[in-house]
Amino acid sequence: MATVAQWVEGARPRTLPNAIAPVVAGSGAAASADLFRPVPALLALVVAMGMIIGVNYANDYSDGIRGTDDERVGPMRLVGSRTATPEAVRTAAFVSLGIGALAGIVLLAVSGAWWLLVVGAVCLAGAWFYTGGSSPYGYRGLGEIAVFLFFGPVAVLGTEYTQAGRASGLGIGASVGVGLLSCAVLVANNLRDVPSDTVSGKRTLAVMLGERDTRVLYAALVVIPLGMSLVLSLRAPWALLGLVALVLIAPALRRVLGGARGPALIPVLRDTGLALLVWAIGTAIGLAIVT
Template sequence: MATVAEWVQGARVRTLPNSVAPVLVGGGAAAAVGGFHVGFWVLAMAVAVALQVGVNYANDYSDGVRGTDAERVGPLRLVGSGLVGAGRVRAAAFACFGVAAGAGFMLAALTGRWWLVAVGAVCILGAWFYTGGSRPYGYSGWGEAAVFLFFGPVAVLGTLYVQAGRVSWPGVAGAVATGTFSAAVLVANNLRDVPTDRTAGKVTLAVRLGEVRTRTLYCGLIAVPFIVSIVTSFNNPWLLVGLLALPIVQRSARRVVHGEAGLALIPVLRDTGLAMLLWAAVTAGALGWG
């Protein structure tokens, strides 16, 4: 029987910046055009966080039943470790998806934008089929593209639109930045797992590219948010505060460039997530303030 602490580890709470950051940026972009609505913003955050935890449990289940987690390094896997039966982890994933669907339905009802239900359904399907189903797209190199899409344009612009009823150029720039940050987290994760994924037949983008090009890709992705901060600062100088997150990712980039692998890459995942969260928080504040 797994403990509460082990269930929390299985939920991989360190990945939550991926879901929190875009909603912060979307809220800041809404405030910049005078459209911030605290109730809608809270519901959007609930959707994002519930989906994130749900996809983490879904990945734990799907990878566990496939045997992909048998030799993995990194966070605790509930199914792969044998601590929890696969059915219980799958049920936890579906419960989280249910919470996300409920919050999303409330948001659609309150705003009158019923198309949000369709968007939410696509997000849930994307979360499940990342590693679930007979042909998971996470096993064929499309994970980073999906992460960019769902944690960038969908999350940021969706949060902005349900509040303000419009999309803005700062919102689009913020969507690109948070999407590349999230993709960088997954690139670092998959770089860590290249040896075991290759053995298990999980053909991630990192496996396709090889370690050298994957390390280059990571450095390119983490540069994008800071380029966005500089470019958008011409219209709002406050947005330069996003550069405060730069020292954190510089530390991560050094580890990646110097060829660290396996467990030594876990701090890279942590620091990339922290940099994303800091960048999103200060950028959202600058958007609202400016």
């Protein structure tokens, strides 16, 4: 039976910046128009946390029953390591996604944006069918597109809309930066797993592109948001605070372009996630004090 610590590790806490960053950035965009509302922001955070923990457990379950997690380089997987039963992990996924869905319904009730219910349903389907079902889109090189959309425009602009009642140009710019850095986290993870995914038949985008082109893709994904900080600064000068993330991006980029493989890429995953969070916080502060 899995311990509490193993369940926590199975939730993959290093991916939590992907959930926190969109809410922070979207709240900053709302604050730029003096429309920040703490209750919808908190509810949006619960939604995002429930979704990402749920998708992590769902990924653990689906990959585990397919046998694609039998040889792991990264963090432990509950099903693949036989630490927890597939049924228990599947239940954990459903509970997490259910908490996120319930918080989402309350958020829509508070904000009155009931049309977003359709978006929420699509997000739930995207979370499960990433690696679940008979034809998971994560096995067809589409994971990065989904991550960009769900953790970028959908999460950032959804957060802004439920507070401000509209999406702004600043919010769109912030959503692009968050979405790209979220993709970079996934690309770093999949680059590390290219050898094992190739053997198991898991065709991620990294497997399809090959290591060299995946490294180039990673570089683009972490550099473009820095350029977005410059673009946002044309309207909100303090958005340049997002450039502080370069402190974390630089060492991660050196490792990736330097040819690091396997366990040597684990710090890249950590630093990229932290860079995402730092970029979002810096950008949100910059948008909130726009003059």
